[in-house]
Amino acid sequence: MNRSSRILGAAATVLALAGAAACSSSSGSGGAAASTPSAAASSSMSGMPAGGGSAPASAADTITIADFAFSGPLTAAPGAQVTVTNKDSVMHTVTADSAGGFDASVPAGGTVTFTAPTAPGSYAYHCAIHPSMKHGTLIVK
Incomplete structure (x- = not known):
């Protein structure tokens, strides 16, 4: 022993x-x-959802969420694939202020892709989970 x-x-x-x-x-x-x-x-x-297996959007078509803030205004073509990268440790959404717009849920540390509206215009968006976050803008032209 x-x-x-x-x-x-x-x-x-x-x-x-x-x-x-x-x-x-x-x-x-x-x-x-x-x-x-x-x-x-x-x-x-790379295994995160990115628009059904399509090629990733260019850096010009990316919205970044970091420190509970959206990156600056994004200009995209009508119907373009927009990638959203969430660098925060909590879930966020990118939700159009206008009804019938876009609404993407982005997991903490994740990336998702959504399709920009096809009608040209300026689309304000917000995080539905964190109403204190400043709005972002997607410009379609």
């Missing part, structure tokens, strides 16, 4: 030291261990 206790103690010490070494090497060097989560996050984001 005494020998078993010493073996288990030694094994626990080795595992603890190995774990400490792994933690210090990834934070100090920024090597492969630090880049692995980024690669995993990037591949998991």
Whole structure:
């Protein structure tokens, strides 16, 4: 029993030291261990809904939500695919102020795509979940 206790103690010490070494090497060097989560996050984001498998919209057709604020006004062509990227840790919506417009729910840290209206004009939108957020504008022309 005494020998078993010493073996288990030694094994626990080795595992603890190995774990400490792994933690210090990834934070100090920024090597492969630090880049692995980024690669995993990037591949998991590619699985997010993006308009039924269509090609992603250009950066010019993107609305970004960060720090409970929409990016500046976006100008898009009628019927264009608009990508919304939510950098916040909570869900948001991009909801047209006018009835019958667009309404996209964007999960925390997620990306979704919706189709811009086909009629030219200026479309104000808001977050239906967080009414204190300043409105955004989608200009279709």
